[in-house]
Amino acid sequence: MIDARLLDAVGSLAARHARPDHIPLIGIAGAQGSGKTTLARVATERLGAAHLSLDDVYLTKAERTQKGQAVHPLFCVRGPPGTHDLKLLEQTVEALRAAGPNSRTALPAFDKLADDRRPETQWPMFAGRPSAVLVDGWCLGATPQAEADLSAPINALEAEPDGQGTWRRAVNAALAGPYAEAFARFDAVLFLKAPSFDAVLDWRCEQEAGLMDLPPADLPPAKRAELAVFIQHFERITRHMLAGGVRADITITLDRQRRPFSP
Template identity: 75%
Template sequence: MVDARLLDAVGALIKAHARPGHVPLIGIAGAQGSGKTTLARAAAERFGAAHLSLDDVYRTKAEREAKGKAIHPLFAVRGPPGTHDLVLLETTVAALSAAGPDSRTPMPSFDKLADDRRPEAQWPVFTGRPSAVLTDGWCLGAMAQAEAELAEPINALERERDGHGVWRRAVNAELAGSYAALFVGFDAVLFLKAPSFDAVLDWRCEQEAELLGLHPGELRPERRAELAVFIQAFERITRHMLAGGVRADVAIALDKDRHPFFS
């Protein structure tokens, strides 16, 4: 069940940026498992909006593997800036913004279990003209870090697999370049702020269990350990965002159970 106050917050942003001939582009950001996708889907249904997710515009597995060979092996792992097809996202947003009452707009779709983009013939279709485009993504609005902040690794992943900082500097350059240019095009961003990075592993495990049709307690300990390693790829930017390194029009703090705090 999505908190009604969160839905109202999204609705207020849509209303604030609606004008004749313009389809508002609203971002919903938050750490893995924060509920951003669930909120975006519920808000899209309530307000007649289209829903896109950064998770559905990952580069194909072959593209990520090629980037991993060309720049750094960690680019083969989906998630961080540099692993998304931003052109696909932008062209889809443009198609939705130009849609008419009878338009049918293909919506990109990614299969996380297969770790690859689904064939276009399997993509869902949005029919008509949306009231807004709601895009969720864990790093939406994230700001690049200063060079000095990149000098030291912050976890085992960076120490063991990126000792020279090639990957984290490349990710930061993506964030400062094409991602920053993308974020400028959003009318507004709502940020669901986790209580700390420590909550993210529990949330990510809950996501994984749901994906597999399991109760969170049924997830194998070995898989939890694997996910603990996986989220290290997100740790640097997530901590930076929680410390204020994010451009957001509205920030809503969450507790460990994802309940929002409203002042």
């Protein structure tokens, strides 16, 4: 169940920026497993909004493979800045904002099992004109780091596959360039702040256990170890955001149960 305070925060941001001639674009940011996608879906129903996710505008597998060959092999892994089709996101938002009451707007969709974008014939359709467009994404609003902060690796992934820092510098450059431009088009961003980076692994394991129809305690240790390696791709930016490296209009700190935390 979504806490009413979170829904109210999304609703207040949408209402604040809504005008008869303007459909607000609201971002919901948060680390993996923070509940941002679930919040966006529930808020979408409440507001009569359209919902997009950064997860659905990844570059295709072929495009990421090409980038992996041209820049660094870690770009084959979807998720970090530099692996999204920001033009597709912009085009979809523009189409939704131009929609009329009888319009049907195709929304991009990504197949995570196939690790590739679904064919356009399988994209869901949004009917009508939305009251708002809600976009969830783990790195929405993230700011780039200073060059000096990129020198030392922060985990095994950066120390070994990215020992020269090529990948993390390219990711940071993407944040400073096209991603900053994309984030600037948002009317507002809500940031769901995890209590710590340690919570992110637990949350991601809970998600995986749910997909496997298992209680979280029964998730195989090998799977948890696999996820611990995977989230290293997101660790640098996540820690940076938790330390204040994010531009957000509202920040709500969560406890371990994903509830708004009141000290």
